[in-house]
Amino acid sequence: MDRGFHRYYGLISGAMNYFDITQSKRRGLERVFARDAERVTPAKKEFYATDAFTDEALTMLRAHPADRPFFLYLAFNAPHWPLHAPPETIRKYENRYADGWSVLRRQRYQRMRQMGVVRDSWKLSPADGEDWDRLSDVQRQDLARRMAVYAAMVDRMDWNIGRLVASLREAGQLDNTLILFLSDNGGCHEGGPRGGDMRPDLKGLTGAVDSYRTYGRSWSNVSNTPFRRHKHWAHEGGIATPLIAHWPARRRTAPGALTDEVGHVIDILPTLCAASGAAYPSQFAGEMIRPHEGRSLLPVFAGKRLGQPRTLFWEHMGNAAMRRGRWKLVRAARSSWELYDLVADRSEIDDLADSHPARLERMQADWQTWAVRVGARPQKSSGVKRRSNTDS
Incomplete structure (x- = not known):
């Protein structure tokens, strides 16, 4: 609330158990959750963080006066570890990753080329993981399960974004609402080539509340196809992420159009200021504010270029x-x-x-x-x- 928002719901501190925030990555470590300015502990029954964040976002939007503009920052923690997802969503992906990361990475690279997401001249970087064929059957089953849960986390987030879009459409606000979707970094390597277990004392199946695992470097190498390295590094595998923009009322490009224009997270603020007509302040509480260094991306949404490199x-x-x-x-x-x-x-x-x-x-x-x-x-x-x- 002290960062300028009128309403707040969510996590104040680091990664969390998606089902039960009292079970953290270390015994005795407390995660802080809040609604507005009050610390709360979500009920454990039927709680799943990705769903809960969306539930609260929809409640806030429905309570907002229809004739006033709004800014909603819906920051899902999915698919950050721990690997947690509802069982019914995991089942959709249980057999999807049995061929292993090497085969799937090559298939993903070819699909990205066919879609025009990457250029043919951009080669597939060297693999950065273990040899799938040298793993035991038990290891392959465990690692295929980890990636299935990761996929389920993304699936559940996508479903919840669909709930948000449906609510805006029902309210007649979808076409005139600028929606920006982006990730903060590339896939996470943490836990080593086979993933890690933050809480070995928790013996549950990967994806369940009594587990706290990561999917590891070999799978994040797939997530970052075709680039090198991962979250933490400044190579493309760590910093190159997509930005998806949806704004039918102001769009001047074909739906689904791709652009290779270079953008950065520092561009989000000036883009939102330009879209809303808000002026960036020069001072706050009597102190001068350092000017932002980003550019508005509105010209890109209109099919134009930003100008000088x-x-x-x-x-x-x-x-x-x-x-x-x-x-x-x-x-x-x-x-x-x-x-x-x-x-x-x-x-x-x-x-x-x-x-x-x-x-x-x-x-x-x-x-x-x-x-x-x-x-x-x-x-x-x-x-x-x-x-x-x-x-x-």
Whole structure:
């Protein structure tokens, strides 16, 4: 409530058990849940977080005056671990992943090319997981189950978004409501190549309330097809996510149209300001506010380009990147900088650092200037040699 919202419902702290917030990733760790300014503990009976968030969102929308604009931020925690989903949804995917991650990753890559989501010139990056064929039958069954639950979590979220859309349509507000759907990062590798178990003392089947597991690096490598690396890194597998925009009353493109225009989460605020006519304030509570650095994406929704190529920066736990137009500078923590032409090589396979030394030096200097300005952590000297392009 102290962040400017009139109403609130949800989690205040980290990842949570989807069925019972009192069972956390460590014994004795409490998760904080709130409704408006009051701390609450959701009832355990028939509670599933993704459904509950949507229930509350619909209640808020229905109570809102129909003649006044609204801003709803519906931040699902799905499909973040732990792997939890309703049994009836899991059953839809029980046999879907038995062929393993290698086969499914290649199939997904081919499907993405056919759909035009990735260009034919973007190669499938080297696999970053274990050999499925060398796993035991028990291990394969466990890991196929984990991915089935992950898929069920996405399915349930999609169903709930459908509930929201249906409610807006019923209220006659769908066409004039801008809906933006995006993810905050790529698939999560945490737990190792076979996934992890945060609570080994919980012996339930994966997906049930008395379990607390992840799907791991081999499956997140599938989620991030065709890119390298995962959440946590600044390579494309960690930072490249889709943005889906729906606004029939203002759309000037064909339904389902794709664009390769470069956007960033910093663009959401100026986009919403432009869409609503709100002015970005220059001060708050007597203090000057730093100007935002994003761009409105409304021209893209109208089928136009944003204009001049932009420069963007990233840093997360020592992992860092910079993009200027088609060129991307990137490094893993305590590793050497790499340089890629993302138009030709979005999968970041052909490192051009050695063949473009002047560009590499300029971009390194610009990233460092940005890092000092915003307080990004410096990389400690490590003496690590440049990794080969096949390193994950």
